[in-house]
Amino acid sequence: MENDGMSLVTSDPAAAPPAHCDIVFRHGTVIDGSGTPGIRADVAVDGGKIVAVGDLAATRAEWDIDAGNRVIAPGFIDVHTHDDRAMLSGPDMAPKVSQGVTTVVVGNCGFSLAPLTCHGRPPAPLDLLGDETWFVYDSFGDYLDRLEAKPAAVNAVCLVGHMTLRVGAMDDLDRSATEDEIALMGERLEQSLDAGAAGLSTGLHYPAGHAASTEEVIALTRRLANNRGLYVTHMRNEADDVEKSLVETFRIGRETGVPVLISHHKVIGPANFGRSVQTLARIEQAMTEQDVSLDLYPYTAGSTVLDPGRCDGRMRVLVTWSVPFPEQTGRDIADIAADWHCPPVEAAKRLLPAGAIYFMLDEGDVQRILHNPHTMIGSDGLPHDSHPHPRLWGTFPRVLGHYARDLGLLSLEEAVHRMTGLPAGRFGLSERGAIRPGYVADMVMFDPLRVIDRSTYEDPTVPADGIDLVLVDGTPVWQQGKTTGARPGHVLRRG
Numbered sequence: 001m002e003n004d005g006m007s008l009v010t011s012d013p014a015a016a017p018p019a020h021c022d023i024v025f026r027h028g029t030v031i032d033g034s035g036t037p038g039i040r041a042d043v044a045v046d047g048g049k050i051v052a053v054g055d056l057a058a059t060r061a062e063w064d065i066d067a068g069n070r071v072i073a074p075g076f077i078d079v080h081t082h083d084d085r086a087m088l089s090g091p092d093m094a095p096k097v098s099q100g101v102t103t104v105v106v107g108n109c110g111f112s113l114a115p116l117t118c119h120g121r122p123p124a125p126l127d128l129l130g131d132e133t134w135f136v137y138d139s140f141g142d143y144l145d146r147l148e149a150k151p152a153a154v155n156a157v158c159l160v161g162h163m164t165l166r167v168g169a170m171d172d173l174d175r176s177a178t179e180d181e182i183a184l185m186g187e188r189l190e191q192s193l194d195a196g197a198a199g200l201s202t203g204l205h206y207p208a209g210h211a212a213s214t215e216e217v218i219a220l221t222r223r224l225a226n227n228r229g230l231y232v233t234h235m236r237n238e239a240d241d242v243e244k245s246l247v248e249t250f251r252i253g254r255e256t257g258v259p260v261l262i263s264h265h266k267v268i269g270p271a272n273f274g275r276s277v278q279t280l281a282r283i284e285q286a287m288t289e290q291d292v293s294l295d296l297y298p299y300t301a302g303s304t305v306l307d308p309g310r311c312d313g314r315m316r317v318l319v320t321w322s323v324p325f326p327e328q329t330g331r332d333i334a335d336i337a338a339d340w341h342c343p344p345v346e347a348a349k350r351l352l353p354a355g356a357i358y359f360m361l362d363e364g365d366v367q368r369i370l371h372n373p374h375t376m377i378g379s380d381g382l383p384h385d386s387h388p389h390p391r392l393w394g395t396f397p398r399v400l401g402h403y404a405r406d407l408g409l410l411s412l413e414e415a416v417h418r419m420t421g422l423p424a425g426r427f428g429l430s431e432r433g434a435i436r437p438g439y440v441a442d443m444v445m446f447d448p449l450r451v452i453d454r455s456t457y458e459d460p461t462v463p464a465d466g467i468d469l470v471l472v473d474g475t476p477v478w479q480q481g482k483t484t485g486a487r488p489g490h491v492l493r494r495g
Contacts, residue, residue: 020060021046022474025445028067031413032435033074033420038413043072045441048474048488052437067445070468071412074420074433075102075442076396079295080263080378082106084113085129087152091487095383097153097470097478098463099396100444103492105378105427107159108263109234110203114143115160115188116168123173123208124305126163127353128382140188141195144491152489153477155442157427159232160192162202162220163209176213182220189223196493198427199229201263204236204245206305214248221256229494230427232261239268242279250286259291261426264380265369266302266361269314273362276369287374293426295376296369298398299361301457303382303389306356308348315360317344318457320385322354330387355382357389357457370399371409376423390460394453397464401452412448429492441474 023045030053031038042056052059078096084106087093096104106112111126114137121131129135137143140160147156165185166173177185189200202217203209221231231253235245246262253260262283267275286292303320311317317333328336328351337347348354369375377399381392391398396419404415424433431439444467451466463481470478475488 017054017056017059018044018046018051019058021051022061023063023065024056024059024061025065025067025072026056028070028072028445029448030435031071031073031416033417033424033433035413035417035421038071043435045443045471045474048441050435050437050439050441053435065445065469069447070445071448072435073100073416073444073446074435075444075470075472076100076377076419077103077105077423077427077429077433078379078395079105079376079423079426080108080297080380082108082128082380082382083156084158085134086383087147087154087156087489088150090383091150091152092483092485093153093477094463094483095381095393095461097483098393098467100446100467100470101154101396102442102444102470102472102477103155103157103429103432105157105159105198107161108201108232108380110161110163110201110206110209112159112161112164112201113137114164115140115192116164118167121353122167124353125203125206126167126208128305128355128384130384139195140192140197144195144493147491151487153483153487154472154489155492156489157198157429157492158196159199159201160189160197162200162212162217163206165189165220166208166212173208173211175211177216182216186220186223189220193223193228193494196491196495197229198494199224199232201232201234203234205234205238210236214252218252218255221252221258224258225256229258230261231256231258232263234263238266239272242267242272242275243282246279246282246286250290250292253292254290259293262292262294264297264302264378265294265375266296267365268360273365276365280369280372293374293376294369294372295378296366297378297380297391297395298366298370298403299389299391300363300366301357301359301361301389303357303380303385303391304355306348306351306354308345308352310358311344311348313344315358317348317359318357318387319351320355320357320382320387320389322351325351326386355385367403367407367409370403373414375418376426377419388460390453390455390457393455393461394464397451397466398453400446400448401466405448405451428494441471443471445469
């Protein structure tokens with residue numbers, strides 16, 4: 001994992017080691033985020049920046065940290081979250097900082113908290129972010145300003161949700177938008193991009209987005225051309241028609257010239273187990289012709305709103321929340337249906353509005369997609385579920401501990417790269433994603449022999465093990481197994 005080498009690296013290679021700084025990590029293994037082998041080195045932090053890496057024996061610090069037998073890495077970047085509201089309602093961001101995450105990408109799957117005001121409960125899946133009392137930001141800039149005025153513990157990269165735009169512009173979501181509606185959505189998207197949004201996300205699988213034509217999406221995505229952002233998509237279909245959806249996704253990127261990110265790539269259902277061989281081949285081929293990337297969550301179950309159509313016995317379904325029957329949270333649909341003496345589909349209908357975990361994926365596909373060198377890591381956790389999927393608290397330590405260390409599916413250096421340098425480049429995050437002089441001190445120190453997820457489907461909110469210290473902008477946000485209360489996060493506006 002590491003090589004011994006204590007040569008000094010500073011922002012000025014000719015400079016002497018700094019005489020004094022805020023923090024020095026001593027004798028750790030530095031995995032710098034590039035994917036190259038770790039090195040034994042010290043790291044100095046001052047004024048929220050990394051100022052030197054190497055032999056810093058002569059440097060004195062306000063806080064001297066013995067990092068022996070520990071890894072020092074860049075803070076992890078969670079490229080797929082639904083933390084839009086969580087940063088406001090739970091700004092300590094314990095589910096994320098406890099994993100070593102220092103930056104979250106919000107607004108995925110076509111739904112974002114802005115730009116939208118609601119006068120009644122928003123349609124699913126927007127209600128995964130909360131009821132109408134949270135949809136009060138008619139301007140995306142107002143939402144970003146609110147995050148800056150009262151920051152969270154982590155940094156935020158913010159996408160605009162296609163469904164959010166549709167709800168704000170259309171009186172009927174069961175059809176494609178008219179030219180006037182597309183124009184209105186486009187204007188709001190442009191305003192959001194001007195405010196610093198990182199791109200547009202779609203959730204074409206969901207009822208509120210499914211009726212949108214490919215042409216509607218292309219018309220909006222054109223607004224991202226000339227390096228104005230990414231097109232990030234929960235594709236129209238991830239089951240029997242997954243390859244058709246890939247073709248549509250590639251077409252959107254190709255016709256607009258906009259980089260495409262395929263969200264939580266997977267193949268759903270026993271009939272499709274193993275099809276990741278074909279889907280990855282298609283993605284790899286597309287990468288030779290256009291700008292395409294992908295991410296994944298490292299579990300064989302997904303989680304979203306409760307869909308009675310998925311409750312026909314083909315898969316296990318676990319309820320994560322229910323408005324009319326909150327006491328059923330954490331139970332299987334099959335057990336609820338048995339208690340109510342009705343079919344599972346009918347039980348699911350009674351529970352709505354509600355959320356669920358679906359056990360619908362194959363471990364072989366998960367490993368194959370994770371093994372692909374282009375795959376980034378995203379938790380896709382739902383922080384407002386009463387009984388959330390364990391990925392909310394466990395995704396990044398699970399990759400480091402289970403898949404990298406225990407299974408050897410990828411090296412620790414490669415795993416860190418997928419969580420740091422790779423996403424930082426994808427989202428254009430300057431001076432982040434690496435342990436390098438001059439970079440922002442978003443950092444994590446962890447025990448490579450102990451790090452592991454501990455959240456489970458039965459007990460999903462248990463913090464991971466082995467994450468010793470997390471810094472955002474040089475400030476501790478997770479230390480000694482708990483949040484510190486500090487909220488040094490920034491809104492990372494594009495441009």
